[in-house]
Amino acid sequence: AQRVTQPEKLLSVFKGAPVELKCNYSYSGSPELFWYVQYSRQRLQLLLRHISRESIKGFTADLNKGETSFHLKKPFAQEEDSAMYYCALGRRQGGSEKLVFGKGTKLTVNP
Amino acid sequence: DTGVSQNPRHKITKRGQNVTFRCDPISEHNRLYWYRQTLGQGPEFLTYFQNEAQLEKSRLLSDRFSAERPKGSFSTLEIQRTEQGDSAMYLCASSQGSSYNSPLHFGNGTRLTVT
DSSP: OOEEEOOOSEEEEETTSOEEEOOEEEOSSOOEEEEEEEOTTSOOEEEEEGGGTOOBTTBEEOOBTTTTBOOEEESSOOGGGOEEEEEEEEOOGGGOOOEEEOOOEEEEEEO | OOSOEEEOSEEEEOTTOOEEEEEEOOTTOOEEEEEEEOTTSOOEEEEEEETTEEEEEOTTSOTTEEEEOTTSSOEEEEESSOOGGGOEEEEEEEESSOTTTSOOEEOOOEEEEEO
8 A cells, every 4th residue: 555654744944954854655666756835825736756856946855765765855944945745655557646645744944 | 827726615514415516627637636635634536537537536435426527627526415524625636647747736625614
């Protein structure tokens, strides 16, 4: 079964500090991993995908299959990064489009 | 706003009543998804359509739930004989192609409260 764990419900950092939002997954096959973000009063939107290996708004995430993790990192947090972050897992094989989301981490960046 | 549109934004109903929600996806998107989100949880997959075909359904989608996308454009999600456990935010999303290659574009959701 697919499972996503985001161990921190709340995370608070100061502006300019590094931030890491943890995501661990459980899946025996080849995973597809995503980070989705929801800013205050906005819709849920894609932040980044592991397959793209891109940096969006200064955030990066590396898939570590050995540790089954996909942690989201940013070296210098900004106040506008304050939001709810969800890690999501999919399995491309079999044609399934189902994404399994974690419970989310609320990030607050203090001035 | 050319994003995904969901109506109504809020729905309060008494237990046992039927409710129907509507989702209008981004016009060129061929895939449409329904998710449900309860307090403190992430979104949970319910079902998805490619054009008018419903290709995948979650076990969460009990017999009381039915979704349609009759012409491959807008979609409706109906819940019959609502129960208090159905209270949640119902999210619709659309994408052009697979969600693995194209981002899901979410709507603002319909918040259902069953009293």
